[in-house]
Amino acid sequence: MTAAPIAPRKAGLSLQQQRQRAAFWFLAPMLLALICVAAWPLLRTIWFSLTDTTLSNLYGGTWIGLDNYLSVRTLSSGKVIYRGTLVDPAWWNAVWNTVRFAVTSVLIETVLGLIVALVLNAEFKGRGLVRAAILIPWAIPTIVSAKMWAWMLNDQFGIINDMLLRLGLIDQKIAWTASTDTAMYAVLMVDVWKTTPFMALLILAGLQMVPRDIYEAAKLDGINPFKVFFKVTLPLIRPALMVAVIFRMLDALRVFDLVYVLTPNSAATKTMSVISRENMIDFDKFAYGAAQSTLLFAIIAIFVSVYIWLGRVDLSGEGNR
Amino acid sequence: MTTQKLLKQPGFYALVVVIVLFSVFPFYYAIVTSFATGTDLFKVNYLPHSFDWSNYVAVMSGRNFVRSILNSVFIATTTVVFALFLAVTASYALARVRFRGRGLLLMTILAVSMFPQIAVLAGLFELIRFIGIFNTPWAMILSYTIFTLPFTVWVLTTFMRDLPVEIEEAAIVDGATPWIVITRVFLPLLWPALVTTGLLAFIGAWNEFLFALTFTSSETTRTVPVAIGLLSGASQQEIPWGPIMAASVIVTVPLVILVLIFQRKIVAGLTAGGVKG
Numbered sequence: 001m002t003a004a005p006i007a008p009r010k011a012g013l014s015l016q017q018q019r020q021r022a023a024f025w026f027l028a029p030m031l032l033a034l035i036c037v038a039a040w041p042l043l044r045t046i047w048f049s050l051t052d053t054t055l056s057n058l059y060g061g062t063w064i065g066l067d068n069y070l071s072v073r074t075l076s077s078g079k080v081i082y083r084g085t086l087v088d089p090a091w092w093n094a095v096w097n098t099v100r101f102a103v104t105s106v107l108i109e110t111v112l113g114l115i116v117a118l119v120l121n122a123e124f125k126g127r128g129l130v131r132a133a134i135l136i137p138w139a140i141p142t143i144v145s146a147k148m149w150a151w152m153l154n155d156q157f158g159i160i161n162d163m164l165l166r167l168g169l170i171d172q173k174i175a176w177t178a179s180t181d182t183a184m185y186a187v188l189m190v191d192v193w194k195t196t197p198f199m200a201l202l203i204l205a206g207l208q209m210v211p212r213d214i215y216e217a218a219k220l221d222g223i224n225p226f227k228v229f230f231k232v233t234l235p236l237i238r239p240a241l242m243v244a245v246i247f248r249m250l251d252a253l254r255v256f257d258l259v260y261v262l263t264p265n266s267a268a269t270k271t272m273s274v275i276s277r278e279n280m281i282d283f284d285k286f287a288y289g290a291a292q293s294t295l296l297f298a299i300i301a302i303f304v305s306v307y308i309w310l311g312r313v314d315l316s317g318e319g320n321r
Numbered sequence: 322m323t324t325q326k327l328l329k330q331p332g333f334y335a336l337v338v339v340i341v342l343f344s345v346f347p348f349y350y351a352i353v354t355s356f357a358t359g360t361d362l363f364k365v366n367y368l369p370h371s372f373d374w375s376n377y378v379a380v381m382s383g384r385n386f387v388r389s390i391l392n393s394v395f396i397a398t399t400t401v402v403f404a405l406f407l408a409v410t411a412s413y414a415l416a417r418v419r420f421r422g423r424g425l426l427l428m429t430i431l432a433v434s435m436f437p438q439i440a441v442l443a444g445l446f447e448l449i450r451f452i453g454i455f456n457t458p459w460a461m462i463l464s465y466t467i468f469t470l471p472f473t474v475w476v477l478t479t480f481m482r483d484l485p486v487e488i489e490e491a492a493i494v495d496g497a498t499p500w501i502v503i504t505r506v507f508l509p510l511l512w513p514a515l516v517t518t519g520l521l522a523f524i525g526a527w528n529e530f531l532f533a534l535t536f537t538s539s540e541t542t543r544t545v546p547v548a549i550g551l552l553s554g555a556s557q558q559e560i561p562w563g564p565i566m567a568a569s570v571i572v573t574v575p576l577v578i579l580v581l582i583f584q585r586k587i588v589a590g591l592t593a594g595g596v597k598g
Contacts, residue, residue, distance in 0.1 A: 015493070016419075018499075019418045019499060020418060020420050022414070022418070022498070022499035022500070023413075023414035023418040023420055023499070024414075026410035026411055026413055026414040026499070026503075027410075027411050027414045027415070027426075029407050029410070029411070030407045030408065030410075030411035030470060030474060031411075033407055033466055033470055034430070034433055034466075034467075034470060034471070036448075036463075036466075037441070037445065037463060037464060037466045037467040037470075038433045038436065038441060038467050040444060040448070041441035041442075041443070041444025041445040041447075041448060042436075042440055042441050042444060043444065044443065044444030044447055044448070045440055045441060045442070045443040045444040048443045048444070048447075049443075058446075058447050058450060115336070116340055119333070119336060119337060119340065122333075124333075124334075124337070126337070128584075129341070130337055130340060130341055131584065131588070132581055132584055133340070133341045133344045133345050134340065134341075134344045135580050135581070135584060135587070135588075136344055136345055136348055136577055136580070137344055137347075137348075138580075139524065139573070139576045139577055139579075139580040140348065140573050140576070140577070141527065141528035141530075141545070141546050141549075141572065141573070141576075142528060142530065142546075143528070143530050143546040143547075143549050143550045144351075144546070144549060144569040144572060144573055145347070146550075147549060147550075147565050147566075147569055148347045148348070148350070148351045148566070148569060149347060151350075151351070151354060151562050151565070151566065152347060152350060154562075156363070157362070157363045157364075157365065157562075158365075159350060159365050159367070162365040193343070193344075193347065197344070198591065201588055201591055201592060202591070202592055204592075205592035247435070250435045250437075253437065254436075254437035254438065254439065256438075256439065256530070256531050257530035257531060257546070257550075260530070260534075260550075261530075261550045272439075273437065273438075273439040273531070276439050276442075277439060277442065277531070277535065280442065280443055280446075281535055286443065289443065290443040293437070293439045293440045293442060293443065294440065296437050296439060296440060297436075297437055297440035300435075300437055304432075304435070
């Protein structure tokens with residue numbers, strides 16, 4: 001924006017300079033707040049991960065370097081002992097669970113979200129009603145959805161087992177949340193139910209930017225609708241899709257509440273966030289948990305950088321101005 | 322895909338019905354269960370079978386549940402007011418003033434909202450202990466700023482960018498300072514955006530679980546999600562599904578009503594911010 005051609009009110013300061021000075025003071029309180037709740041705690045977490053601090057004695061920790069991550073000790077007998085998160089099978093199990101959960105859930109949600117968005121992009125009677133209906137899962141608190149589904153997935157009295165039995169898809173009741181084989185499916189089911197609406201709405205916003213005459217032209221040329229979708233629609237909504245996928249991915253990689261409530265203490269679903277908090281708060285291995293959460297932060301940071309770099313995603317929205 | 326062709330297919334409407342059923346059914350079933358008691362609870366009923374308020378009475382009369390609702394209302398409201406207050410001025414600067422590093426600053430703010438919250442848990446825990454607000458509502462109000470503030474700044478910035486330049490220029494020509502421009506010119510135009518953002522931030526704060534679980538230690542300071550998450554029966558085996566469903570319905574119905582009323586605004590805010598509440 002160019003400065004309006006009027007005389008500066010304060011000696012020596014142009015309007016633009018004056019605005020920039022005001023901008024600084026407008027930003028300062030927000031920046032201060034974010035430093036207090038984000039930057040400083042993050043640095044402290046990283047610091048704690050390099051000490052042997054415990055929950056009961058937050059200031060009694062001493063510097064132990066990278067020992068929480070990996071320490072190598074050679075015993076007098078010549079035996080080498082490795083310790084730390086990086087050789088902890090429970091940690092790698094949590095990493096695997098998280099990655100599996102994130103990739104599968106985002107993939108399913110993208111496909112279903114695309115379908116729902118295409119439906120909502122068509123004009124039909126009752127479209128408003130459908131949009132209202134899909135907003136319901138989004139509005140329900142995650143904890144509440146976890147409890148609702150835990151009840152529906154209950155092994156003895158759950159309605160899902162009842163439905164599947166009636167349809168003849170299973171011949172005996174399944175302990176969805178308790179059994180290690182199915183716990184992950186249960187978590188995925190609830191997550192897909194809860195977050196597909198969000199995905200659909202983001203994709204729908206992208207779809208609505210596609211000019212309608214493109215479809216008209218394709219129709220006149222007699223092109224098969226599927227071909228139109230893959231050759232025209234999909235490339236055009238790619239930016240919206242990329243942004244939606246990264247937002248969901250980041251959310252899925254840090255998943256905590258759903259897993260914590262739906263399948264408590266199940267090794268089959270325990271994610272990185274769950275295991276970090278467990279060590280930090282429940283097991284009094286505060287520094288060890290801090291190391292694990294630092295690793296999670298690093299993994300997410302690397303993932304985002306690679307994604308933005310490879311996909312050339314424009315998150316700031318400044319590019320289209 | 323051609324619209325007319327699709328609409329003629331019965332498959333399209335079948336798909337619509339499946340989407341609606343899948344979305345609504347769990348909530349519907351929670352309501353059905355919340356009105357069932359005794360042995361009714363242990364029979365699968367697809368349709369409402371009994372109509373008994375006793376689960377609601379049990380929830381509201383015991384175990385500090387009302388207290389939890391009040392805690393949640395207080396925490397979410399204060400968080401939103403605080404975030405909006407800081408965000409309005411900040412987003413004016415981000416949307417309307419050109420300065421070096423603006424793009425980088427916006428990306429940093431977005432990065433904070435996408436933070437894995439567990440990464441700041443240890444540091445925040447120490448900070449909250451240090452200030453002496455552990456196990457008080459202020460612990461949540463402070464920590465929720467980490468996701469409500471970036472989110473409100475981000476959404477308000479996108480809204481403010483779209484306001485016409487002419488209004489602002491006219492005000493500046495008339496000698497208005499940036500503060501006057503915000504409070505007298507932009508705020509009246511922005512209130513729909515403020516309602517949307519405030520509502521989304523409120524839902525986010527209302528639903529938060531990790532911080533609320535970690536920073537409270539007694540039943541009287543719990544928020545609603547923690548109270549429901551930890552609601553348990555007399556013994557480990559005996560999970561009180563009736564009261565849990567009643568509690569779930571109590572805390573969800575206001576949200577669902579709000580969402581249905583503000584549908585259009587919420588969709589606009591969600592897609593502008595691209596952040597899950």
